[in-house]
Amino acid sequence: MYKRLRAKQGPLSSAPTPADFWQAALAPYWRRVLAYCEAESEARGRLVMRGGVEQLFATLGRRVTWEGRVLILHDGPDEHVRLGGHGLVLSPSVFLAHRPARLFRDPLRPQAALVFSAPPDGEQSGVLWDETSLPSGALGTLVGQTRAAALQELRVSCTTGQLADRLGVSAPCVSQHTAVLRQSGLITTRRVRNTVVHTVTALGMALLEGKVALPAPVPERCDTPSLVTA
Secondary structure, eight states, X not given: OHHHHHHHHOTTOOOXXXXXXXXXXXXXGHHHHHHHHHHHHHHHHHHHHHHHHHHHHHTTOTTEEEETTEEEEOSSSOEEEXXXXXXXXXXXXXXXXXXXXXXXXXXXXXXXXXXXXXOOOHHHHHHHSOOSOOOHHHHHTTOSHHHHHHHHHTTSOEEHHXXXXXXXXXXXXXXXXXXXXXXXXXXXXXXXXXXXXXXXXXXXXXXXXXXXXOOSOOOOOOOOOOOOOO
């Protein structure tokens, strides 16, 4: 990133501006970051529908608790937040690494916003911030109607079960296809408790938009367990 910034500026240019930093440090990865955060938001929303607000806040760590109708942030001096019936906007962040959450208030809006830490794990982090291009051999494994259809469907994040319903195939078959897509860097997979959410990456979008050249097709298959008879 530093090399890209210096190359853009040139040896006699002035100090970098915020716009220069954005272009060098964030712009190349921004679509992947947005897709990751959207998947996080959808997964947390499903938690609320299944288990209520308490189950949602249980995923944010011990330093963020919900007691009655009061939000408590145990980060330095405890901060008690009474929402007063105005609700709360929750926003995941991949940049909030050293604290569980930050509360933001806008005097022009009644709703407070809680930005919570949602860092990717090791594998997801590699996909999120990877600057290298995808090897042609990995792309070759993607050619086939089912994986192409899965990639199209994952423009909108969904679970394994939802993707299986959309494609009309079994969940185990979808799991095999999403494993190949994930290993190739075309989708990300995020687990929140019992929910697994898949989302297309920027590289996957480039493939869908015809910006990545495909090598020769490789037949796809979906392995099924063999039947053993006595």
